[in-house]
Amino acid sequence: MAGNEVSLQARELTRVYQRGNEKILALDGVSLTIRRGEFVSFMGSSGSGKTTLVNLLGCLDNPTSGELDLAGRSIFGKGEILSEKRLTLIRRELFGYVFQNFYLIPTLTVRENVALPLAFYRKPGADAEVERLLKMLGMEHRMNHLPVQISGGEMQRVAIARALVNSPKILLADEPTGNLDSKRSCEIGEVLQELNRNAGITVIMVTHNPGLARLANRLIEMRDGRAYEN
Amino acid sequence: MITPFQIAYKNLLRKKARTLLTLVGIMLSTWVLVSLFGFNRGYEAALNRDIDNMGYQLMVMAKGCPYEAATLMLQGGKGLRYMEPSVVGDIAREPEVAQVTPILMQAFFDPNKGESGGIAGFYGVDPASYPAMKPFLRFRKGGWFHDSAAAEVVMGYEAAELEQREVGDMTMVPEKNVPLKVVGILERTGSQDDGTIFVPLKTLQRISQTDQITTIGIKVKKDADQEKLETRLYQLKDVQVVSFSQVKQTIMKLISTARVMVFSIAIIALLIAMAGVVNTVLMSVLERKQEFGILKTMGAMPLDIFRLVWSETLILCSLGGVAGIGFALLFARASDILVRRILPYAPSGGLVVIDLQLGLLTLAIIMSVGLLSGLYPAWKAGSIRPLEAIRGE
Amino acid sequence: MRQFVVQIVCFILVMCAAAAQPVLAAVGCDLNDADRDVPRLFPDSTGYKTVYLSIANRGGAPLLRKIENRLGVTYLSLYAPIDVPYTLYEVYRDKRKIGYIHGVNQKGQFGGIQVFMSQDLAGRIKTFYLQKITGSSASKFREAKFARRFEGVTLRDFDSFDPVRGKGTGRISEIVNPSPELETDFYGILRGLKKNLVLMEEFVFAPERGKP
Numbered sequence: 001m002a003g004n005e006v007s008l009q010a011r012e013l014t015r016v017y018q019r020g021n022e023k024i025l026a027l028d029g030v031s032l033t034i035r036r037g038e039f040v041s042f043m044g045s046s047g048s049g050k051t052t053l054v055n056l057l058g059c060l061d062n063p064t065s066g067e068l069d070l071a072g073r074s075i076f077g078k079g080e081i082l083s084e085k086r087l088t089l090i091r092r093e094l095f096g097y098v099f100q101n102f103y104l105i106p107t108l109t110v111r112e113n114v115a116l117p118l119a120f121y122r123k124p125g126a127d128a129e130v131e132r133l134l135k136m137l138g139m140e141h142r143m144n145h146l147p148v149q150i151s152g153g154e155m156q157r158v159a160i161a162r163a164l165v166n167s168p169k170i171l172l173a174d175e176p177t178g179n180l181d182s183k184r185s186c187e188i189g190e191v192l193q194e195l196n197r198n199a200g201i202t203v204i205m206v207t208h209n210p211g212l213a214r215l216a217n218r219l220i221e222m223r224d225g226r227a228y229e230n
Numbered sequence: 231m232i233t234p235f236q237i238a239y240k241n242l243l244r245k246k247a248r249t250l251l252t253l254v255g256i257m258l259s260t261w262v263l264v265s266l267f268g269f270n271r272g273y274e275a276a277l278n279r280d281i282d283n284m285g286y287q288l289m290v291m292a293k294g295c296p297y298e299a300a301t302l303m304l305q306g307g308k309g310l311r312y313m314e315p316s317v318v319g320d321i322a323r324e325p326e327v328a329q330v331t332p333i334l335m336q337a338f339f340d341p342n343k344g345e346s347g348g349i350a351g352f353y354g355v356d357p358a359s360y361p362a363m364k365p366f367l368r369f370r371k372g373g374w375f376h377d378s379a380a381a382e383v384v385m386g387y388e389a390a391e392l393e394q395r396e397v398g399d400m401t402m403v404p405e406k407n408v409p410l411k412v413v414g415i416l417e418r419t420g421s422q423d424d425g426t427i428f429v430p431l432k433t434l435q436r437i438s439q440t441d442q443i444t445t446i447g448i449k450v451k452k453d454a455d456q457e458k459l460e461t462r463l464y465q466l467k468d469v470q471v472v473s474f475s476q477v478k479q480t481i482m483k484l485i486s487t488a489r490v491m492v493f494s495i496a497i498i499a500l501l502i503a504m505a506g507v508v509n510t511v512l513m514s515v516l517e518r519k520q521e522f523g524i525l526k527t528m529g530a531m532p533l534d535i536f537r538l539v540w541s542e543t544l545i546l547c548s549l550g551g552v553a554g555i556g557f558a559l560l561f562a563r564a565s566d567i568l569v570r571r572i573l574p575y576a577p578s579g580g581l582v583v584i585d586l587q588l589g590l591l592t593l594a595i596i597m598s599v600g601l602l603s604g605l606y607p608a609w610k611a612g613s614i615r616p617l618e619a620i621r622g623e
Numbered sequence: 624m625r626q627f628v629v630q631i632v633c634f635i636l637v638m639c640a641a642a643a644q645p646v647l648a649a650v651g652c653d654l655n656d657a658d659r660d661v662p663r664l665f666p667d668s669t670g671y672k673t674v675y676l677s678i679a680n681r682g683g684a685p686l687l688r689k690i691e692n693r694l695g696v697t698y699l700s701l702y703a704p705i706d707v708p709y710t711l712y713e714v715y716r717d718k719r720k721i722g723y724i725h726g727v728n729q730k731g732q733f734g735g736i737q738v739f740m741s742q743d744l745a746g747r748i749k750t751f752y753l754q755k756i757t758g759s760s761a762s763k764f765r766e767a768k769f770a771r772r773f774e775g776v777t778l779r780d781f782d783s784f785d786p787v788r789g790k791g792t793g794r795i796s797e798i799v800n801p802s803p804e805l806e807t808d809f810y811g812i813l814r815g816l817k818k819n820l821v822l823m824e825e826f827v828f829a830p831e832r833g834k835p
């Protein structure tokens with residue numbers, strides 16, 4: 001259920017890449033607002049700028065120009081380029097990330113993978129979240145298994161649990177079902193939908209999959225570096 | 231909850247063969263290094279022990295090659311020429327001299343020893359002055375001679391064992407066929423005394439039909455200027471002076487070239503092992519580039535990633551180092567035997583001495599060099615940006 | 624992981640504390656130059672293997688008592704009998720074992736006597752050799768004609784002759800002492816030979832017969 005509180009506000013975000021002598025305009029002055037508790041889906045063909053936009057929204061990169069506020073705090077827009085250290089400090093407070101390739105550590109168990117972020121940064125009460133999240137995502141019976149012993153869908157559930165262990169405000173999912181079959185993709189889509197509806201987590205998702213995209217409250221299409229909302 | 235150290239340890243288990251090979255490299259270089267340190271310490275200590283067991287600090291003998299003579303003395307051989315007994319009195323009168331003892335070393339041919347005969351050595355000592363020079367000699371059975379010209383022998387432990395002698399048994403001087411009675415058998419000392427057959431000086435002189443001697447043992451007064459005494463002794467006609475501190479220095483010089491070479495090899499082995507560590511960790515970092523990027527999205531700071539990778543180096547070096555020290559201890563005896571085969575002179579007792587202090591020192595060196603080697607891969611891992619890692623997929 | 628590291632470190636500490644203790648060994652009986660002596664004692668050999676044995680590692684105190692009873696002595700060796708290292712030379716022709724050479728130290732009148740013998744696989748003496756003996760006329764015991772008297776001797780020949788009392792019948796009793804003034808050494812040699820045969824029986828032949 002979307003709330004009134006603004007989670008994220010982007011104004012005229014632009015990103016230009018330099019490739020040799022060529023300048024590539026990946027993002028062309030995108031402005032949008034995402035409220036707390038919304039489930040926003042970004043769709044578009046390759047090179048449309050969706051990943052670039054989501055990387056900026058997720059503080060994985062600095063924009064060439066434009067402004068970004070997160071949870072009422074100005075992040076980009078003062079003209080300075082934020083260092084990796086500063087970006088990490090922001091990310092760990094606000095975001096959880098889920099990627100197409102799961103990125104579970106093969107030598108750690110499911111429980112250890114979920115607890116991994118706590119080795120580096122731990123919000124109060126995060127220790128108890130490990131088991132709670134695994135239970136919530138239906139993975140409590142696999143706690144002591146290694147990634148090689150579980151299915152692709154189960155791995156993505158573990159990755160989602162890991163992304164949520166430090167109670168982020170925003171869950172950023174970049175092609176979360178890219179490596180899954182249609183059945184597992186549906187399951188993951190439902191998991192994200194449930195997290196959004198029941199736990200009130202703001203979800204920003206990038207996907208090629210129209211069926212998955214329709215699970216969101218908002219669908220934004222990216223074309224040639226610009227955002228078009230249906 | 232999982233700790234960064236546990237993550238590092240489990241990361242090393244991903245490529246077991248690679249980790250094992252790197253560990254073996256570190257283990258081997260540690261083994262060589264600690265054995266060398268142990269040899270360095272043990273050889274000098276064993277040499278000092280052998281020299282202390284002589285009971286005197288200086289020897290005077292008839293002129294000949296000093297180093298050969300000294301080595302022969304230390305190994306219980308015979309001197310090259312004889313000296314007049316009057317030299318004893320001359321030396322005793324020197325102000326720096328606390329005690330002197332005349333010695334005659336004599337060898338006789340025994341046709342019934344081995345396939346074509348062999349040499350039997352006897353050590354003629356003055357019962358009045360020699361025991362005072364070696365107060366630490368203990369008797370297993372019996373005691374010293376009853377008088378200065380008695381037809382008696384005192385045997386070192388191993389000499390008695392070889393000849394199956396007890397106190398009261400007879401032994402015979404070959405070639406001269408003179409029977410002598412065993413009156414004492416010494417306790418084992420671990421020095422060349424164990425293989426020595428002691429005879430009263432006058433008895434051996436009588437058997438050899440000579441009144442001359444081969445060596446004079448000199449004990450110097452406590453605060454006397456030994457160098458001054460040596461200089462004066464050099465003026466004596468037809469004799470040469472062997473100072474055990476000189477002997478020790480000479481022997482140490484002889485082996486120092488070998489030591490330097492082997493140390494160089496050990497250092498090279500260490501550097502090669504560390505290059506292996508750098509290679510292993512760096513390869514692992516490059517393989518896990520995306521993973522490190524993702525760890526940063528989870529909240530790991532660059533320093534956290536640096537520490538994670540550096541911990542892997544720490545684990546490799548500490549396990550390899552401890553294993554190397556363990557193997558060195560296990561095979562210290564074999565190393566001892568090998569060193570004895572190679573060196574021209576090896577003192578009695580353990581040559582490779584590895585103790586706790588040495589083990590810890592070697593471990594500290596291995597870990598310091600290892601941690602230094604691990605700096606670059608750790609820095610590289612810490613510098614990875616999440617976006618580059620994700621784009622790289 | 625931490626426990627594992629602590630265990631390893633403790634092991635190293637214990638080893639360091641016990642390290643560098645010199646091991647003092649009992650004196651054994653080896654050939655002076657095995658490369659030269661083995662072909663001489665066993666002319667049809669092409670190679671040999673050296674094996675080290677001791678009563679301590681072959682049977683301990685019970686074996687020592689058994690051997691002493693067989694020899695009729697209260698001590699096998701004056702010094703550290705259970706630890707004395709016995710050197711056994713296994714003699715080969717190409718890859719086939721053809722016999723053994725073994726020596727023992729025996730007390731003689733003026734010194735130790737080193738009594739060596741080479742045996743075929745049935746335990747018969749092929750050659751007899753005194754590597755060391757002391758005494759003015761001891762050389763007579765090292766003559767070839769004395770050594771030949773022992774060719775073909777087995778342990779059974781000592782069943783009818785007691786070298787401790789110097790009395791008995793059979794082959795051994797027929798061997799004449801070539802050096803009457805060294806009677807102690809003559810019987811010492813016989814006792815040394817019997818000791819050698821008994822040790823070889825206990826170390827080698829009895830275990831080989833016991834094998835399936």
